[in-house]
Amino acid sequence: MLGGVLLVLVIVATLLAPLLTPYNPLALSPTDRMLPPGPHHLLGTDEFGRDVLTRILFGARTSLRTGLVAVSLAIVIGVPMGLASGFYGGLIDRLLMRLVDLMLTFPGILLALVIVAILGPSLFNAMLAVGISASPTYARVVRSSVLSTKPHFFVEAAQAIGCRNWRIMLRHILPNVVAPIVVLGTLGVAGAIIAAAALSFLGLGAQPPEPEWGALLSEGRNFLLDAWWIATFPGLAIMVTVLAINLLGDGLRDVLDPQLRT
Amino acid sequence: MIQYILGRFVLIVPTIVAVSIVVFLMLYLTPGDPAIIYLGDTPATPARVAQIRHAMGLDRPLSTQYLSYVARLVRGDLGRSLRNDDTVLGEIQYRFPSSAQLAGAAFVVTVTLGIGLGLISALSRGTWLDASAMILALLGVSMPIFWLGLMLIFVFSLQLGWFPATGFGGWERLVLPAVTLGLLTSATLARLARSSVLEILWQPYIRTARAKGLAKGHVVRRHVLRNALILLITVAGLQLGDLLSGAVITETVFARPGLGKLLVDAILNKDFPVVQGVVLLIAVAYTLINLGVDVSYAYFDPRIRFE
Numbered sequence: 001m002l003g004g005v006l007l008v009l010v011i012v013a014t015l016l017a018p019l020l021t022p023y024n025p026l027a028l029s030p031t032d033r034m035l036p037p038g039p040h041h042l043l044g045t046d047e048f049g050r051d052v053l054t055r056i057l058f059g060a061r062t063s064l065r066t067g068l069v070a071v072s073l074a075i076v077i078g079v080p081m082g083l084a085s086g087f088y089g090g091l092i093d094r095l096l097m098r099l100v101d102l103m104l105t106f107p108g109i110l111l112a113l114v115i116v117a118i119l120g121p122s123l124f125n126a127m128l129a130v131g132i133s134a135s136p137t138y139a140r141v142v143r144s145s146v147l148s149t150k151p152h153f154f155v156e157a158a159q160a161i162g163c164r165n166w167r168i169m170l171r172h173i174l175p176n177v178v179a180p181i182v183v184l185g186t187l188g189v190a191g192a193i194i195a196a197a198a199l200s201f202l203g204l205g206a207q208p209p210e211p212e213w214g215a216l217l218s219e220g221r222n223f224l225l226d227a228w229w230i231a232t233f234p235g236l237a238i239m240v241t242v243l244a245i246n247l248l249g250d251g252l253r254d255v256l257d258p259q260l261r262t
Numbered sequence: 263m264i265q266y267i268l269g270r271f272v273l274i275v276p277t278i279v280a281v282s283i284v285v286f287l288m289l290y291l292t293p294g295d296p297a298i299i300y301l302g303d304t305p306a307t308p309a310r311v312a313q314i315r316h317a318m319g320l321d322r323p324l325s326t327q328y329l330s331y332v333a334r335l336v337r338g339d340l341g342r343s344l345r346n347d348d349t350v351l352g353e354i355q356y357r358f359p360s361s362a363q364l365a366g367a368a369f370v371v372t373v374t375l376g377i378g379l380g381l382i383s384a385l386s387r388g389t390w391l392d393a394s395a396m397i398l399a400l401l402g403v404s405m406p407i408f409w410l411g412l413m414l415i416f417v418f419s420l421q422l423g424w425f426p427a428t429g430f431g432g433w434e435r436l437v438l439p440a441v442t443l444g445l446l447t448s449a450t451l452a453r454l455a456r457s458s459v460l461e462i463l464w465q466p467y468i469r470t471a472r473a474k475g476l477a478k479g480h481v482v483r484r485h486v487l488r489n490a491l492i493l494l495i496t497v498a499g500l501q502l503g504d505l506l507s508g509a510v511i512t513e514t515v516f517a518r519p520g521l522g523k524l525l526v527d528a529i530l531n532k533d534f535p536v537v538q539g540v541v542l543l544i545a546v547a548y549t550l551i552n553l554g555v556d557v558s559y560a561y562f563d564p565r566i567r568f569e
Contacts, residue, residue, distance in 0.1 A: 102280050107548045108507030110541065114284075117529045117537050118291045194406050198511055201408045202526050214408070221412055221515075225420050232416075235409030243404035 003247025010241050014064060017057035025050065025058040025211045034227040044229035046219060052229060056237045059211035063238070066127050066205075066212070067193035071185050073131025074192075078138025079181060083169050085139065086146025097143070100136040109133075109195055116204045123196075123212065126205035130195045134188055141184055145177035179256040187249035190242040197238055213238045263560065270556050274549050281545045285538050286331050292534075296320055299534060300344060340542075341535035343528075350539035353524060360430045361520035364443065364512065365505045367436050371444025372451055372501055377494060379448070380455020385482065387460065395452065402449025407508055411442040411515035428517035439516045443508050447501045451494070458493045462486050492563050499555030503548045 013020060029049030037044045043052040085096040103111060115129035149155065150173070158168045197214030199205035206212035208219065213234045220231030289296045297314040298306075306314070314320075319327050334341070340350035383395040418438060419427035425438050462468065463486065471481045510522030517523070521540050528536035 098280075101277065102284065105277060105281050105545050105549055106541070107503030107544070109510065110507045110544055113507075113510065113525065113529060114288065114541055117534075117541075118288055119293075121530070190404065197406055198408060201406075202511065202514055203530055204526070214406075217406075217409055217412065224412060224416050228416055231409070231412050235406060235412070238406050238409065239401070239404050242406075243400065246400060246404050 001251065003244045003249075003251060006240065006244035007248055010060065010244060011064070013057060014060040017054075017061065021051065021054040021057060023051040023054040025055045026209055034223065034230075036227070037229055043233045044227065046230045047223060047227070052216075052233055055211040055216055056213070056234055059213045059216055059234065060237065060241070062123070062206060062210065062212040063193050063197060063214075064241070066123065066130070066196040067189040069127050070130040070134065070192040070196060071188045073128065074134035074138055074188060075181065075185060077132065078135035079142050079174075081135070081139040082142025083146055083174065083177075086143040087150065087165070087169050087173065093143075096139065100139050103133070103136040106133070109198060112195060112199060113204070116199060121199075121204040121207070123200070123206040123210065126196050126199040129199065130192050133195075134192060137188075138181065138184060141180050142177050145180055146173055149173050149176045183249060183253040183256055186245060186252055190245040190249065193238065193242055193245075266560050267557050270553055274553055277549050278546055281549070282332060282335065282542065283328065285542045285545070286328050288538055288541070289534050290324070296534075299532060335542075340539035343536050344533045345531055345536075350535050353536060354521065354539055354543060357519055357521045357524050360518050361509055361513070361522060363430075363436060364439055364509055364518065364520060365502070367440035368443035368447070368505050368509075368512075369498075369502060371440055372447040372505070373498055374448075375444065376448035376451025376498070376501075377455050379452035381459055381482075381487075383452065383456040384459035384463065392456075396456065399449045399452040399456075402445055403453070405446065407442060407446045408511050408515050410445065411439070411512060414438050414442055415516070430518050430520070435518075439512050439518060442515070443505060443512045446508060447504050450504075451497055451501060454497050455490065455494055458490045459486055462489050465489075488562075492559060495558050495562065496555060499551055499558075502551050506544050506548060 027050065029045070032041070032045045032049035034047055035041050035045040035049075041051050041053070043056065045051055046055070081096050081100070085093045106114060111133035112126070112129035115132055116125055119125040119128065155168060155172055158172050163172075193213075196205055197212070197217070200212050200214030201218045203218065206215040208215060216234035217231050217238075220227070220229075220234065223230050289299065292299060295311070295315075297311050297318060297320055300314060300318065301311070319330060338351055340354070342349055343353060379395045379399060383392045383399075386392050415427045415438065418424045426435050427438070429435050468481060468485055471485050476484075507522075509520060510525055512518070513520040513522040514526055521543070524536060525540040525544075527533075528540065
């Protein structure tokens with residue numbers, strides 16, 4: 001509940017960003033360099049005189065979009081793999097699961113780094129990288145849900161009346177594996193936001209002057225002693241948003257899929 | 263037991279071969295001519311490019327190229343850095359101690375804090391202690407590691423002056439990076455430790471142990487922890503993978519000359535031989551860690567090796 005409310009607040013603030021702040025996130029203002037938080041600039045200004053709050057609000061658009069796109073991509077790749085693997089079994093299952101195993105050999109953010117190394121640093125490539133590297137988890141979870149759904153009578157009944165395989169998968173099995181996908185997807189957005197921000201922080205995602213939370217933090221790290229606010233507030237923004245999504249995900253899991261509860 | 267270990271070891275060979283194929287193909291999956299990528303920003307005539315192509319063996323079939331790549335790997339030849347012409351193996355050997363030290367220290371933080379918090383939380387379920395431990399864990403899961411690192415530098419290096427902010431060497435340079443990396447992974451472990459301990463507390467054998475009058479500490483040590491250990495070893499092992507990749511970010515934040523920083527710098531400089539070498543090393547290390555986890559399972563839970 002708290003997570004949902006917090007997340008709605010973040011999304012509303014993001015959508016209304018141009019109305020909430022009179023400043024432009026990209027316009028330079030040399031006379032306002034590194035001003036501490038105050039009445040005119042609530043969260044201070046950065047080394048180019050840009051308002052930190054404005055850049056965080058506009059950065060939220062980039063970061064939330066990145067998280068959503070990356071998770072959608074992971075679902076688009078992972079769910080069909082898991083469906084086919086669990087439904088057909090045999091050689092298809094073995095091949096797909098070996099591919100998943102291979103992808104999981106590269107721990108954490110390493111697979112995303114490999115993909116960025118191949119495609120080159122950019123926000124778009126970071127999104128692709130995070131999405132692709134998250135897909136094996138979806139494939140595994142969907143496969144195990146399919147395996148537990150397949151023995152049910154309604155699947156056998158659908159086969160008996162001559163339904164095609166793709167129809168059985170999409171109409172009869174998929175609706176039964178939606179719950180874990182929703183839970184995993186929600187929590188996945190939180191992970192994807194952090195992963196994409198990490199890539200941007202390393203200089204491998206969003207490039208300056210684009211306002212993106214990880215990139216904002218990276219810009220602020222060189223001024224930690226003189227202007228702590230430049231790096232501190234974007235980090236808090238990431239934490240609050242990710243916390244809200246995690247709370248929402250935990251709540252959804254308890255309602256939709258108590259078995260996944262940790 | 264030895265037979266079990268050998269069996270598991272044979273199973274990881276195909277994985278390592280597959281990883282080496284992926285790493286080998288990285289250069290070829292990159293848009294553009296690998297010879298031009300190898301040349302970097304230096305302008306070159308077509309004749310020079312052709313010469314490089316020949317020298318790199320790019321004019322031979324892909325399978326032949328892969329086999330000679332493997333032959334070089336077996337000899338310990340990971341190629342040379344494009345930036346300074348040092349051998350990749352030499353670079354890795356130079357950076358390895360820093361990363362190993364960081365991963366080791368962070369692992370100690372993870373296990374101590376993760377299992378400790380989870381256990382305290384589960385044993386005092388429903389109290390303020392449980393709630394605060396779990397809020398702490400949730401904050402830990404939601405916090406970006408690079409931000410936590412910067413905040414620790416701000417408070418403990420720049421404001422209080424207790425620890426140096428960057429570099430390698432001496433325990434005082436290890437504390438902040440290890441705490442940063444360890445805090446993050448311990449949050450996940452704490453949540454899992456709590457739920458697995460709670461599950462065990464409901465088992466009939468715990469009720470029996472209590473009913474026959476065993477002291478609480480004894481029940482926890484002999485019956486709860488021993489049974490929770492299997493799951494916790496798995497998760498802690500998997501966390502080591504997260505530590506390896508988390509080290510990439512931590513090392514950049516604290517400017518530690520480790521493998522992670524080497525990898526990020528190499529990606530930014532398009533230094534492909536270094537990228538390939540470090541990625542291969544981390545993936546193989548992770549595979550071996552997983553093998554270690556499997557073996558320790560069998561050690562702690564005899565049921566597994568008899569199955």
